[in-house]
Amino acid sequence: MQGAEFESCPWNIMFDLFMGGRQQDLVFTLYSDHWRKMRKILTVPFFTSKVVQTYSNMWEHEMDLVIDELKKDGSARTEGVVIQRQLQLMLYNITYSMMFNTKFESLDDRLYIELARLNSERGRLTRSFEYNYGDFIPLLRPFLARYLSKCRDLKDRRLAFLNLNFHSKEEDGGITEANVMYLVDNLNIASQDTTLWTLEWTIAELVNHPVIQDKIRDGIMSVLKGEPVKESNLCRLPYLQATVKESLRVHTPVPLLIPHMNLEERKLGGYTIPKESKVVVNAWWLANNLELWKEPEQFRLERFLEEESATEVAAGRKVDFRLITFRTGRRRCPGMILAMPIAGVAIGRLLSNFKIKAPYGLEKVDVRGIRGQFSFRIANHSTVVLEPVDGIIN
Numbered sequence: 001m002q003g004a005e006f007e008s009c010p011w012n013i014m015f016d017l018f019m020g021g022r023q024q025d026l027v028f029t030l031y032s033d034h035w036r037k038m039r040k041i042l043t044v045p046f047f048t049s050k051v052v053q054t055y056s057n058m059w060e061h062e063m064d065l066v067i068d069e070l071k072k073d074g075s076a077r078t079e080g081v082v083i084q085r086q087l088q089l090m091l092y093n094i095t096y097s098m099m100f101n102t103k104f105e106s107l108d109d110r111l112y113i114e115l116a117r118l119n120s121e122r123g124r125l126t127r128s129f130e131y132n133y134g135d136f137i138p139l140l141r142p143f144l145a146r147y148l149s150k151c152r153d154l155k156d157r158r159l160a161f162l163n164l165n166f167h168s169k170e171e172d173g174g175i176t177e178a179n180v181m182y183l184v185d186n187l188n189i190a191s192q193d194t195t196l197w198t199l200e201w202t203i204a205e206l207v208n209h210p211v212i213q214d215k216i217r218d219g220i221m222s223v224l225k226g227e228p229v230k231e232s233n234l235c236r237l238p239y240l241q242a243t244v245k246e247s248l249r250v251h252t253p254v255p256l257l258i259p260h261m262n263l264e265e266r267k268l269g270g271y272t273i274p275k276e277s278k279v280v281v282n283a284w285w286l287a288n289n290l291e292l293w294k295e296p297e298q299f300r301l302e303r304f305l306e307e308e309s310a311t312e313v314a315a316g317r318k319v320d321f322r323l324i325t326f327r328t329g330r331r332r333c334p335g336m337i338l339a340m341p342i343a344g345v346a347i348g349r350l351l352s353n354f355k356i357k358a359p360y361g362l363e364k365v366d367v368r369g370i371r372g373q374f375s376f377r378i379a380n381h382s383t384v385v386l387e388p389v390d391g392i393i394n
């Protein structure tokens with residue numbers, strides 16, 4: 001991978017529309033002083049080991065609330081439940097506690113319902129392939145007028161809602177209130193869906209691989225001896241960690257990462273890349289390639305315990321380019337430091353409390369995916385039966 005040359009985001013009518021132009025947010029901006037400033041502003045409050053230490057008790061508590069709800073729900077043991085709804089609320093509560101020191105009471109909280117609705121509408125419009133032709137052939141943009149006006153309307157409603165209900169203060173250092181609002185917007189989008197899809201895929205794979213569930217549970221029991229799964233003890237649970245990694249490998253949530261662009265003409269692998277080219281990296285293909293992995297189509301946690309035990313999801317300096325789920329380089333996902341432990345704690349605590357099964361009469365749940373412009377998510381939220389297990393933790 002190159003240095004800074006390919007670190008800008010390309011022009012795209014949709015990013016530009018939702019982000020108020022080129023230089024307002026962090027995720028979809030050019031590689032510039034503005035980007036550096038925005039990334040720095042977010043790093044201290046969100047993306048350091050100290051933040052992980054400060055907030056991990058809160059993550060663990062939020063997951064316990066999910067488990068309590070599931071235990072109270074009689075249908076979880078009989079016909080089954082869609083855990084996705086509780087997990088989504090949990091992830092919103094984690095993010096909003098970190099951003100605004102606030103949280104939502106329940107799935108029926110009116111503010112939560114409205115926020116989740118606005119975000120999902122935004123997700124649907126930006127994931128769509130509908131606007132691509134206008135992006136590549138500007139002459140065709142007039143045909144997108146209705147679509148774009150729908151987007152503009154949603155964007156205004158969404159930002160007004162965020163501004164009204166989650167007030168953000170004006171920052172120093174040339175950052176405007178609008179910039180702060182777009183950062184909030186970035187965090188809303190970057191953190192929620194990606195982590196939620198990872199949890200959903202992982203749970204579905206665990207239902208279809210009960211032996212893996214047993215191994216993780218046995219590991220928790222023998223290593224933690226009654227202590228609950230926490231961020232601080234995840235490093236002692238290799239089966240659990242291997243499962244999250246394998247899930248991210250097979251079901252890469254952002255399969256083509258975010259498209260990048262070179263501001264100037266560059267040479268790459270013997271090719272000349274004209275300036276302002278859209279450069280797309282297929283992270284899913286790298287992670288599922290027959291020539292690069294043994295039995296890549298199999299969900300096998302032994303992979304990361306045996307032949308690939310040295311392979312980490314790309315991070316920091318030591319990069320395995322086959323597994324760049326969070327990208328690598330300067331624009332790599334800073335949220336990985338949160339997403340990995342949150343996923344580990346959520347799955348670990350779920351398995352400590354329940355055997356997760358397919359509904360009566362089925363052996364497996366559906367793990368087919370659906371692809372969007374920047375996303376790969378499970379096509380059907382799984383309904384699962386939760387059979388309580390005794391004896392792991394209180």
Ligand code: HEM
Pocket residue numbers: 026027028039046186187190191192194195198253254257258259325326327330331332333334335336338339
């Ligand atoms: C499993 C969960 C996650 C996955 C798979 C994921 C993946 C990614 C990817 C592929 C990028 C794009 C890098 C690029 O191509 O330019 C990215 C960027 C980003 N992610 Fe994540 N992400 C996850 C969770 C999070 C979380 C929890 C947060 C915040 C709380 C977050 C915040 C960001 C931000 C701010 C950027 C923009 C970085 C920049 O442009 O400098 N992500 N993420």
